[in-house]
Amino acid sequence: xxESFRAPAARSSVVVMxxxxxxxxxxxxxxxxxxxxxxxxxVDLVITYRTGADEAEKVVAQAQELGRTAIALPLxxxxxxxxxxxxxxxxxxxxxxxxxxxxxxxxxxxxxxxHAPFAELTEDVFDELVNVHVKGVFFLTQALLPLIADGGRxxxxxxxLTRFAIPGYSAYASxxxxxxxxxxxxxAELGARGIAVNTVAPGPVETDFGGGVVRDNAELNGxxxxxxxxxxxxxxxxxxxxxxALLGDGNAWITAQRIEVSGGTLL
Numbered sequence: 001x002x003e004s005f006r007a008p009a010a011r012s013s014v015v016v017m018x019x020x021x022x023x024x025x026x027x028x029x030x031x032x033x034x035x036x037x038x039x040x041x042x043v044d045l046v047i048t049y050r051t052g053a054d055e056a057e058k059v060v061a062q063a064q065e066l067g068r069t070a071i072a073l074p075l076x077x078x079x080x081x082x083x084x085x086x087x088x089x090x091x092x093x094x095x096x097x098x099x100x101x102x103x104x105x106x107x108x109x110x111x112x113x114x115h116a117p118f119a120e121l122t123e124d125v126f127d128e129l130v131n132v133h134v135k136g137v138f139f140l141t142q143a144l145l146p147l148i149a150d151g152g153r154x155x156x157x158x159x160x161l162t163r164f165a166i167p168g169y170s171a172y173a174s175x176x177x178x179x180x181x182x183x184x185x186x187x188a189e190l191g192a193r194g195i196a197v198n199t200v201a202p203g204p205v206e207t208d209f210g211g212g213v214v215r216d217n218a219e220l221n222g223x224x225x226x227x228x229x230x231x232x233x234x235x236x237x238x239x240x241x242x243x244x245a246l247l248g249d250g251n252a253w254i255t256a257q258r259i260e261v262s263g264g265t266l267l
Contacts, residue, residue, distance in 0.1 A: 018069075020103035021247070022046040022090065022144070024077055025110030027056035029207040030157065033240025034107055039063040039070065041244055046090060046103065048075035048110065069097055077110045077136035078128065083143035090147055102149040105247050108137045108179075109157045113209050115168040126171050133175035138182060151194040151252075155243055156183050158258065160203040164266040176201075180258055187256035196255035200243050203262020205234040229264025238263070 021038050025031040026047025035045050036059065045063050049056035049072055056072035063070035071093055075086050094100055112132050114125050137156060148154070158180050161173035180199050187197040204224045206215035214221055214233055225232045242261040246254065 017100070018042070018044050018098070019105065020044045020046065020094070020098060021105035021107060022048075022103050023107040023109055024048045024075060024140070025050075026107075027052040027059055027072065029209055030202065030205065030236055030239045030243075031107070031109040032059050033236040034109065034243045035059055035070075035240075036062055036066075037237070037240045037244035038105075038247065039066045039068045041248065042068070043105070043244075043247075044068050044098070045070035046093065047072050048077075050074070050076050050110070071097060075110075077140060078131040080131070080135055080139045083140050086140075087143045087147065090144065094147070102147050102152075104149050104152045106141065106144060106148055106152070106154045107157070107243060107247075108141065108155070110136070111157065111209075113211070114172055115213070116171070117168055118170045121171050129171050129175045133172070134178045134182075137179055141186070145190075148195060153195060153247055153252070154183075154186060154190075154197040155246060156180075156197070156199050157243075158183075158199045158201040160201050160260055160262045160265055162201060162258075163260065183258070184256045191255065196252060198246060198254060198256070199258045200239070200246065201258055201260040201262070202239045203228070203234055203260065203265040205236060205239060207236055224265065227266050228262070229267055232263065234261070234263060 021043050023031050023035050026035045027049040035047050039045055045068060047056055047059055060070045060072050073089055076082060091101065094103060114129060116125065156179050158176040159173060161169050162177045162180060183197050183199045190197060204214045221233055239261055
């Protein structure tokens with residue numbers, strides 16, 4: 001009986017490149033949680049901060065403890081005049097720390113919250129919200145687009161307030177509504193490069209956002225929890241884990257979607 005011969009398996013020549021995520025406002029709150037969940041999934045990090053350099057460095061150190069390469073860069077998302085220079089700083093950092101010229105995931109998370117009745121909202125506050133949440137997201141993404149790898153992904157952070165209305169957030173929610181429309185257009189225009197673009201819309205979350213009103217106002221917290229199907233308001237890790245999951249390997253075919261992560265608030 002002739003013994004069958006099996007040739008040794010050829011060694012794969014495919015090099016698996018480490019994935020890199022750039023997260024704006026990654027020093028605290030939802031951005032921090034997203035960064036650490038991604039780091040735990042083996043993703044390297046570029047996070048931005050506006051004033052919290054010490055907080056940002058703590059996130060970098062935590063990611064490094066998880067075995068990831070991570071850096072923090074300053075960025076004011078309200079100042080579009082700085083975006084070209086920021087893109088150059090990102091390009092230089094990619095070459096220095098990773099030896100490559102692009103990154104894989106962009107999470108447009110940085111933001112501010114302003115609460116005021118419609119009749120009392122000033123033009124200055126309106127313009128501030130436009131600069132951060134609309135102009136900032138639009139032109140920062142545009143500036144970074146040459147550095148996003150083909151087949152990469154973009155997540156824009158919105159809010160549950162585009163679906164349900166709580167008085168006092170007319171301007172903020174309107175800006176986020178614009179971001180949700182922009183998401184669909186980016187998905188349509190960047191699809192030829194294999195880039196998927198989605199919105200994640202958090203419900204009420206216990207962070208310092210908006211002065212920490214959901215976290216610190218027991219009456220409001222209790223009201224929102226009572227109107228949420230899962231019986232509580234959100235925690236940062238509820239949102240960070242969801243964004244990290246959306247950027248996971250099994251979700252590359254999802255694009256142009258608004259995914260609300262609210263525990264079923266005000267259904």
